[in-house]
Each structure stands twice: as C-alpha cells, then as structure tokens.
Amino acid sequence: MEPATNISHQNKINGRFQKVSPTTNTILNILHRYRLQTDASHGTEVSVGDPAFLSQIHDRLTRRVPFTCASLLSHLRVALAHLNGLCASITDVYKPGATLTIISDGLVYNDLLGVSDKAVWAYGQALRGMVITKGYSHIRFSRLQDLVHLRLSNISELEEMTYVANATNFRSALLNKFGRPDYDASSEIGSNEDTCVTSKGYKKxxxxxxxxxxxxxxxxxxxxxxxxxxxxxxxxxxxxxxxxRAVHENFGDCLRLSIHPSNGEKKLSISTLPTQSIFTTPWHCTIADLLDWNSEVTIEPLYPPGWMIRPANGPNTLSILNVEAQKVRALSERNSPVILRGFSGTTSRDAYVSKAEEFGTLLPWKFKTVLEVMDQGQDSRGMNNVLSSEWMPFHYDGVFKGERKTSEDGTVKFVPNPPRFQFFTSVTPSPKDTGFTLFAGSRLIFANLPNSLPLSRLQQLTWTVTTPSFDAANFTGLPLITSHPTTGEPCLRYHEPWPQFKTAFEAVEVTIEGVNKDENKFICETLDELMHDRSVCYWHAWEKGDLLFSDNTLMHHTRSDFTSGASRELWRIHID
Known part of the structure; x- marks a missing residue:
C-alpha cells in the first residue's frame, strides 16, 4: 500500500468527492500494513473497499470519537499483540484512540467441527486472560449472546456451566433472528466473489x-x-x-476486519501474525527451536521482534554467570533484541563487564567502556540528548564514531566505525509508562515498504549526517543499505532527522544524497513512519536487573521521553 502522502486527499465519499484529512489517509494506510497478503493482493495499492473505509474513518475523525474495529477472529498471544499494536499505531496519530472488539464466532461453527462448547469457553477465557496479563488495553471482547440479545433469567453473568447450558440457545437465536431461509450457498458462491473466496478458504x-x-x-x-x-x-x-448480518446490526459504525480473504468491499482482510506469508494463522503454524540451552530457561518470542529469556524455575534461580553469551549473540543476529530477565547479579559492574567480554571484544569510546545512561539535565557531555530525558531520534549506535580509512586511490576519509552489538543492564527501576527503549528491525521495515520505495531503490542511495555534537560530526556518502556481516541480509543504516524544534540540545541534519527535496522528504518520512509503526517497533519497559543484547547492524533504536530526574539508569557496553 502506498504511504498516506501518496493517496489522494480527495476521495469519493457517499457518492461525491470530498477532501479528507491526511490523518484519515494515514489511518487507512496503517490498516493496510496489517492486511492479509494473498496472491491477488500482492503488488496492489488500493482495495475495492477503500472509499467506504475512508468514509467511516473520515466520519469518526470529524466527530472526534474513538476509532473502533470489529474483528471476527480467534487469537493467540502473538496475534493479540499484533492487533493491539494496530490500535496503538492508530492512537499514535489520532489521540481519541482506537479499540478492537473481537467478536467470537466459536459457538457459530464449533458443533460442525466436532469442537465442544466447553472447549470454546475455555479458549475464550484464555484469550481474555492473556489480554489482561499482557496489558493489551486496546482490545475488547464480545460474545454471541451480545449479538442476539438473549436474556437469561436468574443469570447475571455467564460462567462455564451456564455458558455451555445455553450454547445451543445462542446458536438457535442467531439463525432465527438473522438467518435467511432462502439462502443458497451454491448460488452465493457462483455470484458473490467474497463468498467464493471464503468458501475456498473453508474447504482448504x-x-x-x-x-x-x-x-x-x-x-x-x-x-x-x-x-x-x-x-x-x-x-x-x-x-x-x-x-x-448480526455483526452489522450491532457494530454497523465499525470497520470490519477479518482473517478470511476478501475483495475488500465489505471487510478488510488482515493478517493475525507479523509475517509476510500468505494466509498464515496462529493455529496453523508453530515456533521451532533455534538453539539449545544448557541451563533451564524459558524463551518467549516478543512482538514484533525480539526474545525474552527467563530462568525456567523462577526469578533469581539462575545468575548472570549462567547466561550463555555466544548463544545469545547468535540469536540476536537473527532476531533482536534479546532480553534476559530474572537473572541475579546483573547490577554488579564487575559481573556485567566480565559477561560482556564473553560476547566479544569491548569497544571503548568517549565514555570509556561503560556508559551510564541517565538524565544529566543540560550536561550533554558532547553527546547531544543521549544523557537527557528527551525523546531521541531513531539511530544505530556509533553513527558518529569515526575512523580514518585509506581508499584504493590513496585518499584518506573519516568514516563511521559503529559497534556490532550493544549490551545493556538496568541498574534501577524505571517508570512503567515512560522511558521506553524502542527497537525497529530492518527485516520488518523492508517488509512494509510501499511499492513506490522498494528495497532496490534504497540500495542505490547514500546519505549525509551532520551535527555540532560528537566533535562536530559530519559524514557523507554513507550507504543507506549495507549487508549484515554474518547473515548477508540487507540492513538499513540511517539516522532519523532531528531538527532544532524537536530538541533543547543540538540538531541532527540528515539528507538523502542525489535526490530532489520532495523525494528526500518522502524517503525520510517513509522510513521514520515505518520505524515507529507498532507492527515493526518493539517498546521495551525496563525492569531492574534486565539484561538486553541487540545486534546494532540489524536494529535501530531510540528512547521515549520521561520525567526529568526520574529513576532510570542503564549501563551500556559496545561490543564487536
């Protein structure tokens, strides 16, 4: 899908052309980044239903009401994180926010599939528990009972036994109230494209x-x-x-999302997983082990990128000494960041530095070996807003760290010499709702590039960066895309432009070389938007004792702002 800036701001709404706000198009663009990839949709830029979706979005923005989506889905943990991220991305650009209501269709079909009503209840309760445990505040649930408005005497709230006892009643009420006696499935398959596509998916x-x-x-x-x-x-x-029909009557003012393929006329087909696979659902795939561990640990994939590793027997049952450095390093080269939580001894400087040496060669810089990252007020120490409470630009570490290199023609040039990895430990508790560290990986950024800015175009480009900080750093001719030193996959090398109005410190100017002003703006805005997108970017909330290891070639990172003087201290070591 093209970026919002490339979608016409004049769209046909309710039979006539109207101008819609850039925010309207931005929200539609966000939805399209989550859409289901099918053979037919690969390479397409506009969905048949875009005008209708624009109309619904435009109406809500005009009335300044929260943005709502009705989703006919069942989900697992990663899928829930993915959809909560969709709503969070909308909230980032539209302050009234977004909520997604998952309307359970379990009781609609389960008896046809040999699944018990009790199993449907257990599955739904497990999902609700995940939402509460993970803090997915944008997600709501609605049961079949809510659609048919069937009142149950002497029952104020459903529990397992009353749910199972009334499951058949809910199904019957749905068909009696919203079913069409003259419905002919064969005829609908032959005449309705959406029904035909859905039928093929069902049979498969x-x-x-x-x-x-x-x-x-x-x-x-x-x-x-x-x-x-x-x-x-x-x-x-x-x-x-x-x-x-029941969903439309009860949620007629919502955008309808579905996991099933469609032509996009009445619903937007979305993927429940952050993959580029065609029609991948959580219950038709699995996660394979990449590395075996000597210690008893649990390894949980984070969303969108990253891993969380914990001692299997509970916090502090393993120490920093048990962290298998080379395996963590190898894992980070495929998917970063790797978080190690619940290990003891991680706030000991000696133990931390000693463990860092197991990962590779330590690379001192201005701050020697260990940088203590905390709010220093206006004392920048020549490192711009790194040691402040300000929001930082997306970047990779070491973009301003240079070395002199002699080229084949004998000329000497000062070029960046960034580290391969970053290794953090959190030595104090951090605020839960601010001071996040954000990570965005090249793989997910490239997967969401618009058709008008393919990876092949980025590979042709170089850029320049300059700032009065870091000894008046000025680098030109920097490749925008480099190859990963281990995997060989393409990786983004970029620094988000940071003009003076965004900072109380010194600005960072970034320019794409060899393009005009409009294309420079388009490229930078596209990359900036994608790096912040919730389907690309992981937001890490620090807990005291967290270790974090990240591949500095694969990932870009930044920090959200926090209250000045708050308890937030990290230590960081660069590693080659």
Missing part, C-alpha cells in the same frame, strides 16, 4: 482440520470425506451470513 482448512476428526478409512472414502467437507463448508457459509 476443513480438509486439514477434520482429517483426524473424520479420518479416511474403510468406513469413509476420500470422495466421501471431500463431499462431507464441502457440505460443512456450505453450512458454515449459511451461518456465516447470519453472523455477518
């Missing part, structure tokens, strides 16, 4: 999901099994039609 996954429920054998041939899945798919279409 029914054949996979039901092969163990209704196994092929002496009592059931492959032909009968296929006919059975086709029959169930049509039953699902009929129920799905009733469900869609």
């Amino acid at each position: 996954f029914l054949e996979n999901d039901l092969r163990h429920v209704f196994p092929v054998g002496a009592a059931r041939s492959k032909t009968k099994f296929k006919a059975g899945t086709e029959y169930i798919a049509k039953q699902m279409l009929q129920r799905g039609d009733a469900f869609a």
Whole structure:
C-alpha cells in the first residue's frame, strides 16, 4: 500500500468527492500494513473497499470519537499483540484512540467441527486472560449472546456451566433472528466473489482440520470425506451470513476486519501474525527451536521482534554467570533484541563487564567502556540528548564514531566505525509508562515498504549526517543499505532527522544524497513512519536487573521521553 502522502486527499465519499484529512489517509494506510497478503493482493495499492473505509474513518475523525474495529477472529498471544499494536499505531496519530472488539464466532461453527462448547469457553477465557496479563488495553471482547440479545433469567453473568447450558440457545437465536431461509450457498458462491473466496478458504482448512476428526478409512472414502467437507463448508457459509448480518446490526459504525480473504468491499482482510506469508494463522503454524540451552530457561518470542529469556524455575534461580553469551549473540543476529530477565547479579559492574567480554571484544569510546545512561539535565557531555530525558531520534549506535580509512586511490576519509552489538543492564527501576527503549528491525521495515520505495531503490542511495555534537560530526556518502556481516541480509543504516524544534540540545541534519527535496522528504518520512509503526517497533519497559543484547547492524533504536530526574539508569557496553 502506498504511504498516506501518496493517496489522494480527495476521495469519493457517499457518492461525491470530498477532501479528507491526511490523518484519515494515514489511518487507512496503517490498516493496510496489517492486511492479509494473498496472491491477488500482492503488488496492489488500493482495495475495492477503500472509499467506504475512508468514509467511516473520515466520519469518526470529524466527530472526534474513538476509532473502533470489529474483528471476527480467534487469537493467540502473538496475534493479540499484533492487533493491539494496530490500535496503538492508530492512537499514535489520532489521540481519541482506537479499540478492537473481537467478536467470537466459536459457538457459530464449533458443533460442525466436532469442537465442544466447553472447549470454546475455555479458549475464550484464555484469550481474555492473556489480554489482561499482557496489558493489551486496546482490545475488547464480545460474545454471541451480545449479538442476539438473549436474556437469561436468574443469570447475571455467564460462567462455564451456564455458558455451555445455553450454547445451543445462542446458536438457535442467531439463525432465527438473522438467518435467511432462502439462502443458497451454491448460488452465493457462483455470484458473490467474497463468498467464493471464503468458501475456498473453508474447504482448504476443513480438509486439514477434520482429517483426524473424520479420518479416511474403510468406513469413509476420500470422495466421501471431500463431499462431507464441502457440505460443512456450505453450512458454515449459511451461518456465516447470519453472523455477518448480526455483526452489522450491532457494530454497523465499525470497520470490519477479518482473517478470511476478501475483495475488500465489505471487510478488510488482515493478517493475525507479523509475517509476510500468505494466509498464515496462529493455529496453523508453530515456533521451532533455534538453539539449545544448557541451563533451564524459558524463551518467549516478543512482538514484533525480539526474545525474552527467563530462568525456567523462577526469578533469581539462575545468575548472570549462567547466561550463555555466544548463544545469545547468535540469536540476536537473527532476531533482536534479546532480553534476559530474572537473572541475579546483573547490577554488579564487575559481573556485567566480565559477561560482556564473553560476547566479544569491548569497544571503548568517549565514555570509556561503560556508559551510564541517565538524565544529566543540560550536561550533554558532547553527546547531544543521549544523557537527557528527551525523546531521541531513531539511530544505530556509533553513527558518529569515526575512523580514518585509506581508499584504493590513496585518499584518506573519516568514516563511521559503529559497534556490532550493544549490551545493556538496568541498574534501577524505571517508570512503567515512560522511558521506553524502542527497537525497529530492518527485516520488518523492508517488509512494509510501499511499492513506490522498494528495497532496490534504497540500495542505490547514500546519505549525509551532520551535527555540532560528537566533535562536530559530519559524514557523507554513507550507504543507506549495507549487508549484515554474518547473515548477508540487507540492513538499513540511517539516522532519523532531528531538527532544532524537536530538541533543547543540538540538531541532527540528515539528507538523502542525489535526490530532489520532495523525494528526500518522502524517503525520510517513509522510513521514520515505518520505524515507529507498532507492527515493526518493539517498546521495551525496563525492569531492574534486565539484561538486553541487540545486534546494532540489524536494529535501530531510540528512547521515549520521561520525567526529568526520574529513576532510570542503564549501563551500556559496545561490543564487536
């Protein structure tokens, strides 16, 4: 999808052309970054339903009301993080905010698939528990009972037994109130593109999901099994039609999101996982082990990038001595940052430096080996706003650290000499809602580039950066894309422009070389927007004792602002 600045601000809304705000287009652009990739959508720039979606977005912005999405989905933890990030991205550009309501369709279909009502309840409760535990404040839930408005006598709140006892009643109420007696699935498949696409998706996954429920054998041939899945798919279409009508009646002013492929006319098909795979769902994939660990640890993938490693037997059951440095380093080269939480001894300077030496060669700079990152007020120590409480620009460490190199023609040039890795420890508690460290990886940035700015174009470009800080640093001819020294994959090398109005310290000027002013602005704004996008960027809230190891080639990072004087002290070591 093209960036918001490239979508016309004059769109046909309600049958006539209207000017819509840049924020309207920005929100639609955010939604498109989360959309489901299908064979048909690869390379497309506009969805059939864009004018209608723009109308709904424009209406909400005009009335300054919270932005809401109704999602017909079931989710696992990563999927919930992905969708909460979608709403957070909208909230970043639209202060009234965004909420996503997950409307459970479990009871609509489960009896057709051999899944018990009790299992549907347990699954829904587990998801609600994840939302509370993880603090996904943008996500709400709605049950089938809420759509059919079926009142239950003497029951103030559903629990497992009353839910199971009334599941059939909820299904019957849905079909009686919203079902169409004349619905013909075969006719709809032949005449409705969305229904045809949905039907194909149903049959594909029914054949996979039901092969163990209704196994092929002496009592059931492959032909009968296929006919059975086709029959169930049509039953699902009929129920799905009733469900869609119920959703529309109850959530008519919301944007409808769905995991199922569609032409985008009535709903926006989105991916529930931060992958570029075509139609990947959490329940049709798994996570494979990359490295084996000698100590008993749990390794949890973070969203969007990164890993969280904890002692399996609880906090402080392992120490910093048990951290396997070379395995953490290898893991970070594939996916950073790697957070190690719950290990003891991480605030000991001697233990911290000793562990850093296990990762590689330490690289002292202005601050010697260990930089104590804390708010120093106006004392910048020549490092701009690094030691302040200000929000920082996205950057990679060492962009201003240079060395003299002699080229083949004998000329000597001062070029950046950045470290390979960063190693942090948090020696104090940090505020929970401010002072985040943000990480954005090249892989996810490139995956979301607009068609008008492909990676091949970025690979042609160089840039210049200058600032009065860091000994009046001035570097030119810097490649915008470099190859990762281990994996060989392309990596972004960039510094977010930081004009004077954004800082009380000294500005950082960044210019893309060899392009005109408009293209320079477009490239920088596109990269800046993508690095901050919640489907790309991980926000780390520090806890005392956290260790963090990150690949400085693969990742860019920044810090959000926090209250000056707050308890927030990190130590950082650069490693080669």
